Amino acid sequence: MKVALYPGTFDPITNGHLDIVERALKMFDRVIITVARNTSKAPLFTADERLSLIRDALNHNDRVEVEFFDGLLVDFARKRNVSAIVRGLRAVSDFEYEFQMALMNRKLDEAVETVFLMPNEKYTYLNSSIIREIARFGGDVSDFVPPAVQEALTRKSNKG
Amino acid sequence: MKVALYPGTFDPITNGHLDIVERALKMFDRVIITVARNTSKAPLFTADERLSLIRDALNHNDRVEVEFFDGLLVDFARKRNVSAIVRGLRAVSDFEYEFQMALMNRKLDEAVETVFLMPNEKYTYLNSSIIREIARFGGDVSDFVPPAVQEALTRKSNKG
Amino acid sequence: MKVALYPGTFDPITNGHLDIVERALKMFDRVIITVARNTSKAPLFTADERLSLIRDALNHNDRVEVEFFDGLLVDFARKRNVSAIVRGLRAVSDFEYEFQMALMNRKLDEAVETVFLMPNEKYTYLNSSIIREIARFGGDVSDFVPPAVQEALTRKSNKG
């Protein structure tokens, strides 16, 4: 069984992330999404909220697992016998950062491969920080995130 | 009448920004500069100071308006019947970020076009954060910013 | 009256080019498309064919002119009192080449401005050489080019 690992912060999960998960499922039997609890920037959603929004968005799919993980990805990959780390590439700036991370992970454990997938081009413009910004100003994000995330963003904006 | 919108933080305005405004005025009848009051990083100048430094630098030109705006640019663009959002492009890294913002704005309102202008190549090296850094160490910024900005930077540095 | 100049080889014109023309017409009163007769690589279509395919694709629009031009763009721009040269930007590689051309044109005539527009993101993958390649192998290009171009490509492929 081929297992892929899709790590991230997911603050919050977007349709672009979901698009990558679906593509990974074409090639792998199982995808494990790991959510980083600690992030260098203060996240909008708590770790529990972020995990729960992902589970909501994917609840129909028993080939996907969602878990917390903070630590070295290569440790997780080894322990869970992961075939590859999966990452989405949208733009040149993605490419350089992802390349560096992938090379470093390979250095730490040669057996851990990284594969890059390309989201639908309509998600080229999409990232979680732009979504948070639009929602903050009451913009309509229904095309970019699953319904539960949209509601969660609205709740946050009204509180904030 | 063709109106262009030139949004930014302008912390502070530089000769590179002014160069873009002048180029926009060749193509548009009117340019509205909007100053974002809130920025993700703590600005050196208050919103009032930033707006007032722009007005000083442009006071000879009644085809330019300067205003505060925090919110979705597409809302502003629609309300004020703006023909295009204007942005300066200096380098590849600019390009990717600007591209993402422009695609997102188009997604939010298809009628809002973004046009990119190229500043004079002598401003390729120029951005507000480098200017603040140089001024902090007492470097001469008179070639890069209008005189009023230079004085304001000197006052800040002496206080700081 | 604001006139834009949109120069190119157009071998052949694609929906991506047409998208740029439409965006330019939002900002300018008139667009002149100039077709370079001579190109560094042997074109698939003759200059007459390329011009005639553009005219076909745009025949409904009397705000667009199509002409041959070989020479310095700045000479044409001056003679025809053009407000700006218009170019589409899709990717980083576009950006660098276009930047160089625009800076050079500005050096040759400071009055000639270049503005960059962003095509619909669904045309990010599109360029004339990929279109020719797909048509050569009998692929379906009907989503990417106007109908007359599609027919012309089919005729060429059958002959070739």
Added chain:
Amino acid sequence: MKVALYPGTFDPITNGHLDIVERALKMFDRVIITVARNTSKAPLFTADERLSLIRDALNHNDRVEVEFFDGLLVDFARKRNVSAIVRGLRAVSDFEYEFQMALMNRKLDEAVETVFLMPNEKYTYLNSSIIREIARFGGDVSDFVPPAVQEALTRKSNKG
């Protein structure tokens, strides 16, 4: 069974290509290498030579097939029930071209996925055209290509 398609010109195959094949074999059960007979530039090696050098380099591996193919990759992918097209990414310039091709292939057939793999960083500097250049001047390419390719390059250089 998961099958990957690895298309190219391979003029000639290098250790960088072989590195990608090995990585693909970790994730896929089978890799089909297709060699483009016709290339836009005159190749150094004939199509038969290129194919035969690949077979030599891989003869120990019965999970890899090598074939000629000229045409639309998506047609081949469909016919052979391929799970993904595999491409190596070394640098930003690779990225943009590969992205365009992958988006176009997806447009032609949504079922055809492209995955990008990263070669060992010691192959970042490596491409077939540099190899041909070095061999032409009698440089030592033994670190960059399999032994049979090295001999073939020496024979070509002595003839040329």
Added chain:
Amino acid sequence: MKVALYPGTFDPITNGHLDIVERALKMFDRVIITVARNTSKAPLFTADERLSLIRDALNHNDRVEVEFFDGLLVDFARKRNVSAIVRGLRAVSDFEYEFQMALMNRKLDEAVETVFLMPNEKYTYLNSSIIREIARFGGDVSDFVPPAVQEALTRKSNKG
């Protein structure tokens, strides 16, 4: 005597930095490393620790000096009669930032040249922030930093 200036934050110094110093020593008679005491982000190591770790790593070499410096590099360069500022280039994103800094320094003092060197490609993936991240999770960084830095990182991680 040709003197090079190698400025940075060095939080902490890595084998990639040391590689650049060695390359600079092939071309220059002397290299002065300046350590910025103040950084925009909170450093992991104090300024004194960062300086002392560099001295440790280089103590065998009397052609290298290590000093604190906060201020305009061009002032330091002039005062110490430096022939060139030396910077390492690993990737496109490095390039753009470094280019901007170098152009700005040249603007502030035309006599100050910047030269760019390329580290060994095995350090392409390497930067201080990735090193800090790996060490934080107990990963093995012995291939990437000198032994004294490794120990210092372990001490920090255990405390943190």
Added chain:
Amino acid sequence: MKVALYPGTFDPITNGHLDIVERALKMFDRVIITVARNTSKAPLFTADERLSLIRDALNHNDRVEVEFFDGLLVDFARKRNVSAIVRGLRAVSDFEYEFQMALMNRKLDEAVETVFLMPNEKYTYLNSSIIREIARFGGDVSDFVPPAVQEALTRKSNKG
């Protein structure tokens, strides 16, 4: 004595190339310019013309030598005891190609270092192929090339 090697096609030499030579002379005692006789594209000027135009442009400087060289640069560098190969960097696209060449040269001979210099930003837009294009259409290139090159371009254009 520190010797730098500055290789190229120089079809023809521009003020941008001369700018790099001058910067190299600040750091090296001597610069050897090597002119590639054979180029992948048909050059506008013969090898003899290209060499002679460089000599003209530099005749006041006895610290610069100009020679033909076709072959592996590392062979030349070793034979002539060169400290470094010098290359100008203007843009991201330059960067990637130059990086590849420099890594390959280092692979072929570890002792051969490449240093990158940045031309004056007013030469960012400048390359020999744009110069040839402008001259072909009778444009004024006097700001971009030395006088002898300008005359030679005019002679070529009138003949062509």
